[in-house]
Amino acid sequence: MTSSKFYKFNTLSLHAGQEPDPKTGSRAVPIHQTSSYVFNDTDHAASLYNLEQPGYIYSRISNPTVAVLEERMAALEGGVGAIATASGMAAFFLTIATLMDQGSHIVASNSIYGGTHNILSYTLPRFGITTTFVDPENPNNFKDAIQDNTRLIFAETIGNPNINVLDIENISRITKEANLPFMVDSTFTTPYLMQPFKLGADIVMHSLTKFIAGHGIAIGGVVVDSGKFIWSKTDKFPNLTKPYAGYDNIVFEQEFGVNALIMRMRAEGMKDFGACLSPMNAFHILQGLETLPVRMDRHVENAQQVAEYLNNCEEIEWVNYPSLKNNKNYKISQKLLPKGAGAILSFGIKGGKKAGKKFIENTTLSSHLANVGDAKTLVIHPASTTHQQMSEDALKKSGIKENLIRISVGIEDISDIISDLKLAIKASQRE
C-alpha cells in the first residue's frame, strides 16, 4: 500500500505555515508590525470575538507573523498547534496557569533550568501550586511522588546543566498509567534531534531563544500541544472540561477537541496574562528556524569533538556529554538521540571553583554569558550565575558541582574552539 507523502523536516523548517503572500508575492514571511486588525463590519467583529471564525483581533492574542512561527513549530514537533510567547518562561507559566488551580501539585525533575526551578519552588506556592522535585534518573521517582492533587509531570529532555537524558518512554508509561499529562522542555534537543511526542510526551515547550532562533538575538518561547491527552478522562482539568464563564461558558474540550488546550491558552492565557511574542522577534526566530537542521548537524559534530578533546585532557576531572561512550546516559542517548545528544556539555576542571573561575576568565573566542544555543560558543559557571538562587542543598540534590562549567558548543571552526579551550584550561591550572 502507498504511504503518506507529507513534507519532511528540512522542508517544513523552511516552509511550514507560510505561502508567498498572495497580494505582494513576498517570499519571506512578512513582518506584520501592527497591534490590531480592521474588521470588515460589526458582524465580522462579533464573530471573531465569539470564536465563530478564525482571524485576528489584537496582536496580544494572535498575529500573522507569530502564527507562522507557531504553525511551523507545531509542524516540526508533530503537534496539533502551538502558542508562541515572550520567552520560554512565559511559555512554561502559560501552560501551568492554564492547567492548574489553587491546590494543584506538579511532579518535576530536579535537573531543570534554574529559572524554572525558582518559579516552581518559590513563586507558584504563593498561588497555592506546589511541586515535588525528583531525581529524573529513575522514572519510578516520578511515580512515587504523584499525589491525589497532581496534575502535571514536568522534566527537561536533557537536563540543565547536568546534561542527563530523560527516559521519556518509561516516564510516559507512568504518566499514562496515572492519567496525567507529561510536559517536557525540549530546548536543548530541538525537534531536529528529538520529537518528544513520538516518545510519549503530551506537551512540549521550548525557549526559542536558544538553538531554534540560534543567533542570540531574540527572546521567545513556545508551547506545542500533541492533542493526545483526553482531558475529560479525569476530573482534574475543569478549565478544559467545564464551562468557562469568561468566554460565553465555552467548554473548550467539547468545542475544540484536540485543540482544546491551545484554544484555552489563547482565549484566556494570551488575553489575560499578555506575554505575547512581538512580530519582529517572531521574524528573527523564523530566520533561525529555517536553518535549524544544518546548524544542529554542525553543533552536534563540534560538541562531540569538544567532548572527546576534554575527555582526554589531564586537567579535566570529568566530562558530561551523553554521546561519550563512558557516559552513564550513553545507551539511552543512542536510543533517543540518534543524531546526537545536543551541543551543550558540562565538565569539571581540576582545582575546583578557583580553577573554574580562571578558565572562564581566560577564554577568548568563547563568550562568558547566560545563554545557550547560540551559533557562537558560550561558557558559564552555573553555580554562580544561572542556578545561583538555588540553595546549597538544592544544588547538591540537583548534582550541580561547584566546579561545573557548562559549554554550549557553537558552529565555529572546531580547531579554533579547541585552541581557545586549550589556552583557557592551561591558564586555569596556573597558580
Add this chain to the structure above:
Amino acid sequence: MKILVNNYKVNIRTGGYNLNKDKKPTLLLIHGAGMDGTVWQMQTRFLANKGINVLAVDLPGHGLSEGPSLKSISEMSHWVIKLLDFLNINSVVIAGHSMGSLISIETAKNYKSRVKSIILLGTASLMPVHPDLIKAAKNDLSIAANLITDWSLGKTQHIGNNPSPGAWMIGGSIQLIMNSIKGVLANDLIACNEYKQASNLAKNIEQEVLIISGQEDKMTPVKKAKELSTIFKNCNMVVIYDAGHMMMMEDPTKVAQLMYKQFY
C-alpha cells in the same frame, strides 16, 4: 449538551445556545469516518449566533459520545431519526461530511417529512475504501490516520497557513483520528465501502440539495461529486478552490457562509 439515546450519552455541540425549536430552524451536522463533531468547530458557533439551532453531534462511539459505533449507513440513519425524536425536532436541515453525507442522503429519502434539505460536503455516490486502508484502520491506526490526512487535505494545508492562528491542520487531523476508539474508524470505513444506495436514493429525493466540494479532494473528487449532483432533482453544487476533502476546516468561513445561505 449531553442527552441519552438508546441508554448511551450523546454529545452535541450547540454553539453556545439552548435549543429553541419553535422559533429557529435546526441544522444537524454529521461528521465523517473516525472523526467527531469538532470538525464543525468553525461553523457551529457562527451559525448558532446567526439564529440557527445547531446540533453538531458525535455519532455513537465517536468523540465524547458513548456506546458502540453503528455498523451501517442505514443504522446510522435510524439513529439520527431517534435522536431527532428524542429532541422532538420535526423539521431539520442535515449537513453531512463524507460518511455523514451518505447518512444525510439515506435519511432525506426515508424521512422526507422530517428532512427539509441536505448539504453534502466531500461526497460521492460510492465511497470505495482500499482493503489495505481498512486493514490499517483495524491493525495500525497511525498508518490509517496518516493516509487519510494526506489524502484529505489540499496542497495548501500540506504546507500550512491554517486560517486558525497557530494550528497545524495535518497534526490536528491525524490526532483526531488517533484519539478515536479502537475499531471505530474501521467500522466506519467498512460502512462507507459497503453502501451502494446513494445513486438510487438520490433519484427520488425531492428536497433541495447543496453539494460543497473541494477542488483538491482526493477522497471524493469533484468529478464524482458532480456525477452525484446530476442525479438529484434539485441540486446546487459549489466547488471551493484551495481546499480538499476537509473543506470545513480548510476554508471554514466560506463553508459556514454557504450553509447560512441555505436558511436565509
